[in-house]
Amino acid sequence: MLTIATGNKAVAAAVKAARPGVIAAYPITPQTEIVEQIADYVTDGDLESRYIPVESEHSAMAACIGASAGGVRTFTATSSHGLLYMHEMVHWAAGARLPIVMANVNRALGPGWNTWAEHTDAFSQRDTGWLQVFVGTVQEAYDATLMAFKIAENERVLLPVMVNQDGFALSHIMQSLETVEIGDFLPPFHLPHAIDTENPCGYGPMTGPADYFRFRWDIERSMRDARGVIADVEREFAERFGRTYGPTEDYRCEDADVVVVAVGTLGKEAEMAIDRLRDEGVKAGSMRLRWFRPFPDLDLSGRDVVVIDRDYSFGFGGVVAHSIRSKTGIEPYSVIAGLGGQEVTYNDIADFVRNRRPGEETWFGVSDHV
Amino acid sequence: MYEIRIHSRGGQGGVTAAKLLALAAFRDGKHATACPFYGAERRGAPVVSFVRIDDQPIKVYSQIHEPDLVIVLDTSIMDVVDVLQGLKDGGTVFLNSAHALEECNGTCCRHVDLTGIALAQDLVVAGSPILNTPVLGALAKMGIVTLPSVEQAIQEMFADERNVKAAKAAYEELKV
Amino acid sequence: MSGNRIAKLSLQLMTIIEERSVNNLSAIPKEEYLYKCTSACAGCSSSLCLRYVLKAAGPDSVLVVPACCTSVIQGMYPGTAMNVPVYNIAFAAAAACASGMSDAFATLGRETNVIVYAGDGGTVDIGIQALSGAFERGTNFLYICYDNEAYGNTGMQRSGSTPLGARTTTTPGGKPTAKKDLDRIVEAHNPPYMATACSAYPLDLYKKVKKALSIEGPKFIHILAPCPPGWRYPTEKTVEMGKLAVKTAQWILYEREFGKLTINGPSKAAMKKPAPLEDYIKSQGRFKNLSPEIFDLMRQQVEQNIQRLSREEAGVC
Numbered sequence: 016m017l018t019i020a021t022g023n024k025a026v027a028a029a030v031k032a033a034r035p036g037v038i039a040a041y042p043i044t045p046q047t048e049i050v051e052q053i054a055d056y057v058t059d060g061d062l063e064s065r066y067i068p069v070e071s072e073h074s075a076m077a078a079c080i081g082a083s084a085g086g087v088r089t090f091t092a093t094s095s096h097g098l099l100y101m102h103e104m105v106h107w108a109a110g111a112r113l114p115i116v117m118a119n120v121n122r123a124l125g126p127g128w129n130t131w132a133e134h135t136d137a138f139s140q141r142d143t144g145w146l147q148v149f150v151g152t153v154q155e156a157y158d159a160t161l162m163a164f165k166i167a168e169n170e171r172v173l174l175p176v177m178v179n180q181d182g183f184a185l186s187h188i189m190q191s192l193e194t195v196e197i198g199d200f201l202p203p204f205h206l207p208h209a210i211d212t213e214n215p216c217g218y219g220p221m222t223g224p225a226d227y228f229r230f231r232w233d234i235e236r237s238m239r240d241a242r243g244v245i246a247d248v249e250r251e252f253a254e255r256f257g258r259t260y261g262p263t264e265d266y267r268c269e270d271a272d273v274v275v276v277a278v279g280t281l282g283k284e285a286e287m288a289i290d291r292l293r294d295e296g297v298k299a300g301s302m303r304l305r306w307f308r309p310f311p312d313l314d315l316s317g318r319d320v321v322v323i324d325r326d327y328s329f330g331f332g333g334v335v336a337h338s339i340r341s342k343t344g345i346e347p348y349s350v351i352a353g354l355g356g357q358e359v360t361y362n363d364i365a366d367f368v369r370n371r372r373p374g375e376e377t378w379f380g381v382s383d384h385v
Numbered sequence: 386m387y388e389i390r391i392h393s394r395g396g397q398g399g400v401t402a403a404k405l406l407a408l409a410a411f412r413d414g415k416h417a418t419a420c421p422f423y424g425a426e427r428r429g430a431p432v433v434s435f436v437r438i439d440d441q442p443i444k445v446y447s448q449i450h451e452p453d454l455v456i457v458l459d460t461s462i463m464d465v466v467d468v469l470q471g472l473k474d475g476g477t478v479f480l481n482s483a484h485a486l487e488e489c490n491g492t493c494c495r496h497v498d499l500t501g502i503a504l505a506q507d508l509v510v511a512g513s514p515i516l517n518t519p520v521l522g523a524l525a526k527m528g529i530v531t532l533p534s535v536e537q538a539i540q541e542m543f544a545d546e547r548n549v550k551a552a553k554a555a556y557e558e559l560k561v
Numbered sequence: 562m563s564g565n566r567i568a569k570l571s572l573q574l575m576t577i578i579e580e581r582s583v584n585n586l587s588a589i590p591k592e593e594y595l596y597k598c599t600s601a602c603a604g605c606s607s608s609l610c611l612r613y614v615l616k617a618a619g620p621d622s623v624l625v626v627p628a629c630c631t632s633v634i635q636g637m638y639p640g641t642a643m644n645v646p647v648y649n650i651a652f653a654a655a656a657a658c659a660s661g662m663s664d665a666f667a668t669l670g671r672e673t674n675v676i677v678y679a680g681d682g683g684t685v686d687i688g689i690q691a692l693s694g695a696f697e698r699g700t701n702f703l704y705i706c707y708d709n710e711a712y713g714n715t716g717m718q719r720s721g722s723t724p725l726g727a728r729t730t731t732t733p734g735g736k737p738t739a740k741k742d743l744d745r746i747v748e749a750h751n752p753p754y755m756a757t758a759c760s761a762y763p764l765d766l767y768k769k770v771k772k773a774l775s776i777e778g779p780k781f782i783h784i785l786a787p788c789p790p791g792w793r794y795p796t797e798k799t800v801e802m803g804k805l806a807v808k809t810a811q812w813i814l815y816e817r818e819f820g821k822l823t824i825n826g827p828s829k830a831a832m833k834k835p836a837p838l839e840d841y842i843k844s845q846g847r848f849k850n851l852s853p854e855i856f857d858l859m860r861q862q863v864e865q866n867i868q869r870l871s872r873e874e875a876g877v878c
C-alpha cells in the first residue's frame with residue numbers, strides 16, 4: 016500500500032509486519048512515536064505481540080534478552096541517552112548471540128539537553144557486536160527494519176541489529192511509504208540455543224580465558240559472515256519487492272574526481288549538492304554509508320574524498336573519516352558538521368567540496384581549518 | 386520544487402496542516418515531504434513547519450530558507466516572528482485573516498478568515514478552532530493542490546465530514 | 562553538639578516561629594526565583610509549585626533536575642527562567658548526583674540546600690534505585706517528586722505513577738494496572754520527614770518545604786501536580802483540579818515527622834466526608850469511557866487509603 020508516513024511510523028509498520036512475540040521499549044524523544052504507534056497497534060488488536068512497558072532502557076534490553084532467549088522474535092526502540100543507559104545490556108545481547116532488532120533514532124548526548132540528530136549515540140556502541148545500518152529515507156527505514164530481522168535471525172549471524180535513522184530530520188518527516196505483503200520473506204522465528212528444559216544448560220556462566228576467547232572470535236566470525244548474509248537478504252528483498260540496497264548508496268560516483276561520504280539524511284542531502292556541482296562542471300559524486308558494522312570495503316581509490324561526520328571521537332577525530340582512512344589509506348577532508356541538529360544544507364555541502372583540503376579537519380561554522 | 390513554510394502556534398494544527406498538504410500533493414501524483422521543525426517549545430509557542438512539492442523525488446532535509454509561499458495561521462505571530470523572511474521574489478503570503486496585509490511590498494498576499502469558517506462549522510476542539518483542514522481549501526484555490534485531492538487527504542486523516550465542508554468553504558471564499 | 566547541628570536547630574526554631582506567621586499567601590516572600598519566561602504549557606501546575614518551593618528554599622539552594630518537563634521549562638541556553646543554580650542531570654541519576662553534591666557541600670562546610678525536583682517517571686520508574694540508595698545512606702537533601710502522573714516531557718506516556726484506567730499515549734485503552742504507591746516505598750526507608758502536597762495548596766507546600774529544609778537527613782515531598790495537556794482539562798481549571806483531588810480524598814495531604822503522621826487541614830474534612838469521586842474523574846479527558854468496574858476499584862482504593870491513614874494517625878496498627 017502506498018501512503019505517506021514519518022520515519023518513526025515506517026519503523027512501526029515494519030515491526031507490525033514482522034510480528035515479534037515480545038516488544039519491550041521505553042519512550043524517549045524523538046523515538047517516542049514508534050513506541051506509541053506500537054502501543055496503538057497492540058491495543059487495537061492489529062498486532063498480537065506482548066508489549067512490555069518497562070521502567071527504563073536497561074530493563075527494555077534486559078526484557079528483550081529474556082524474551083529472545085525464551086524463543087520469540089523481539090524488538091525495541093530507543094535513542095541517545097536511552098541507548099547509553101542500556102549499554103551494558105547492548106553488549107550482553109550480542110554476547111548472548113540474540114537476534115534482537117532495535118530501532119535507534121539518532122540524537123545528540125547531554126549535557127546540555129539536545130534532542131536533535133547526531134550519530135555519536137550509535138557510534139558509541141560500535142564495539143558491542145551489534146550490526147548497524149543507517150537509513151536515509153522513510154521507505155528505507157521500513158525496508159531496513161524488515162530486513163534486519165531476517166539478517167539477525169540467520170543462523171550464520173545470530174547477532175542483534177540496530178537500525179539507525181536521524182532524529183527529527185527523518186523520524187518526524189513525512190515522505191512516501193510503500194508497505195509490502197511480506198509473505199514468507201521472514202521465516203518463523205527459530206533460535207537454536209533457545210531455553211529448553213529438555214536440554215538443560217547454563218547460559219553465560221563463569222567462563223575461563225580459553226573458552227571466553229573463542230566465544231569472542233565466534234562473534235567476529237559471524238560479523239564477517241554477516242556481509243554475505245546482508246548481501247543475500249538485500250538481493251532477495253530486491254527480487255521480491257523491487258527496491259535495491261547495498262553497503263553504500265552511490266550517486267554519480269562512476270567518473271567522479273571527488274566523492275562526498277556521509278551518513279543518514281546528510282548523505283541524501285549530499286546528492287542535491289552533487290547535482291549543483293555537476294552543473295558547475297565539477298565531477299563530484301556521493302556515497303552514503305549504510306552499513307557501519309560490519310564496515311564495508313569501499314572503492315574510493317584515485318579520488319578526493321570529503322567525509323562529513325555527524326559525530327566525534329574526542330582526542331581522535333571524526334569516526335567515519337578515520338574509519339575510511341584506516342580502511343582505504345586515503346587522507347580525506349574531514350568535515351565535522353550537523354552535531355546536535357546543526358543545520359547543514361546542500362549549498363553548505365557543495366562548499367565543503369569546493370573548499371576541500373584533503374588531510375585536514377574542519378568543524379563547520381565553528382573552527383577554520385584545523 | 387515548490388517550498389512552503391507554515392507559521393502557527395503549538396497546538397493550532399500547523400504540523401497537521403503540513404502533513405495534510407503533503408498528503409494532498411501526493412494524491413495529486415506529486416512527490417511531497419512535510420517536516421515540522423521541532424523546538425523545545427510547549428503549547429502556544431510559535432512553530433514552523435515545511436512542505437516541499439516537486440515532480441522529482443525530494444532529497445532535501447534541511448529547513449526551507451527561501452520559501453515560495455508563506456502560510457500564517459495566526460497573525461499574532463507576526464509581532465514576534467518575521468514571517469516574510471527569505472520569501473522569494475514573486476512569492477506569496479497567505480494569512481488566516483479577514484484582512485490583507487497592510488504593507489505587501491509587492492508580494493502577492495491572499496487571505497481567508499479560516500477561524501470564522503471553522504467557527505461557522507463548529508469545528509472546535511478543546512476550545513480552539515480547527516484551521517488545518519480549511520486552509521487546505523484555500524491552497525486548492527491557489528492551485529497548489531487540487532480540490533479532489535484535498536478532500537481525499539482530509540478524509541484519509543479525519544472522519545468528521547465538517548472538515549471537508551470547511552475546506553470547501555475556504556475554497557469558495559478565497560478571491561484569486 | 563556540633564556547630565552545624567546548633568545552626569540547624571536554631572533554623573528549626575525560626576521556622577516554627579515563621580510558620581505561625583505565614584498563614585496567608587501574602588506573607589510568602591516576594592522574591593522570585595522562577596521568572597515569568599518559562600516555556601511551560603499554559604496552566605502548568607508543576608511550575609507553579611516550583612515557584613513556591615524556591616520561595617521557601619531561598620537563594621542558598623541548588624536544584625538538581627533529572628530529565629523531565631522541568632528540564633524544558635527552564636528555557637533554552639543561554640537564557641534561563643531560574644534564579645538559583647540548576648544542575649541538570651541524566652534521567653536516572655538525580656538522587657545519586659544530589660548525594661555527591663550534598664557531601665561536597667558538607668566537606669566545604671556549606672549550608673546550601675540541595676533539592677531534587679524530579680517528575681514521577683524520574684522517581685518511581687527509572688530513578689527509584691538512586692532514590693532508595695540516597696535515602697538508605699541518609700543523604701542530607703530534600704527530594705521533591707512533582708507528580709503529573711505520566712511522562713509529560715515526552716508527550717504523555719504512562720509512568721508507574723499513572724493511575725488505573727487513565728489513558729496515555731502508551732495506554733490508549735486506559736492503564737490496566739494501579740498507581741505505584743511511592744509514598745509507602747519511601748516510608749519503608751524511615752526518613753525523618755516526608756509529606757504530600759498539592760499544587761492547589763501553595764501555602765501548605767511552602768510550609769512543608771520550609772520545615773523539611775530545617776531537618777537534617779533525607780527528606781521527601783510528593784506533590785500532586787495536575788497537568789492540562791496530560792489530564793485533558795481546560796488550562797484554567799488547574800487549581801480546581803488539584804482541589805478536587807484533595808476534596809475527593811483521591812489525594813491526601815499529610816506529613817510524617819520522625820514516623821509520626823499528621824493529616825493536614827483540607828484533607829481532615831475530606832477524609833471524613835469525601836466529595837464524590839465522579840467529580841474528579843468526569844472532569845478529565847484521560848478518564849473518558851472509564852468502565853464502572855475500574856471506577857469501583859478506584860473508589861475502593863480511596864476508601865482503603867483513608868482507612869489506612871486514619872488508623873495510622875490514631876495510632877491503631
Ligand SMILES: Cc1ncc(C[n+]2csc(CCOP(=O)(O)OP(=O)(O)O)c2C)c(N)n1
Pocket residue numbers: 041042043044072096097100628629630631651652653679680681682683684709710711712713714715720
Ligand atoms: C535514559 C533516558 N531515557 C529516556 C529519556 C527520555 N525522557 C526524558 S524526560 C522523560 C519523561 C519524564 O517523565 P517524568 O519524570 O514524569 O517528568 P515529566 O516530564 O512528567 O515532568 C523521558 C521518558 C531520557 N532523557 N533518558
Ligand code: SF4
Pocket residue numbers: 427600601602603604605606607608630634709713714787788789790791
Ligand atoms: S506537560 Fe504538564 S507538567 Fe509538563 S510543562 Fe506542560 S503542563 Fe507542565
Ligand SMILES: [Mg+2]
Pocket residue numbers: 680681682707708709710711712713720
Ligand atoms: Mg511526570
